[in-house]
Amino acid sequence: MASSLIRVAGPLLVGVAAGIGAIVGASLTRDRKQQLELESAPRPLAVEGWWSSDASSSLAHSHPAVLIVDADTARLVDSWDRRARARVHHPVVRRTPEWPATGLIVVDAATGDLLAVVSEPGHAGMPAT
Structure with missing residues (x-):
């Protein structure tokens, strides 16, 4: 009985963990893309830095x-x-x-x-x- 429960629950838990990993990975990639979008001024500012x-x-x-x-x-x-x-x-x-x-x-x-x-x-x- 316990082994049949493990056979069903095991793959479900692995699937949930994979889904959570995919969501976290996607959010980190999106944050990294937003950081790369920052650009410097096309014309010089009053002072540079x-x-x-x-x-x-x-x-x-x-x-x-x-x-x-x-x-x-x-x-x-x-x-x-x-x-x-x-x-x-x-x-x-x-x-x-x-x-x-x-x-x-x-x-x-x-x-x-x-x-x-x-x-x-x-x-x-x-x-x-």
């Missing part, structure tokens, strides 16, 4: 949409959204306490989190804004 050119960076995948902001005035200088392959649609600058008082900074477009300080006034190479 991982946010504009290195789509393979883990930061690029964590923060696909960025704003380049003048920290003095909280004025938007430029933006880029790798998912849309275009400038950020309706960007909103959200100042956070972590921002420096002056300089050009790169922030996450969704949260306003500071990602990089590009330059500070008085340093060579400060782009004109």
Whole structure:
């Protein structure tokens, strides 16, 4: 009796495990394809860095949409959204306490989190804004 139950249940369990494996594998492949779709800007941004050119960076995948902001005035200088392959649609600058008082900074477009300080006034190479 027990052996006939094992003969029926065994293949069913193997089939369920294979189905679960196929679903997990497909979702991992889809996520990997989405990561590969991130692209750099077709025309140069106000300043260059991982946010504009290195789509393979883990930061690029964590923060696909960025704003380049003048920290003095909280004025938007430029933006880029790798998912849309275009400038950020309706960007909103959200100042956070972590921002420096002056300089050009790169922030996450969704949260306003500071990602990089590009330059500070008085340093060579400060782009004109």
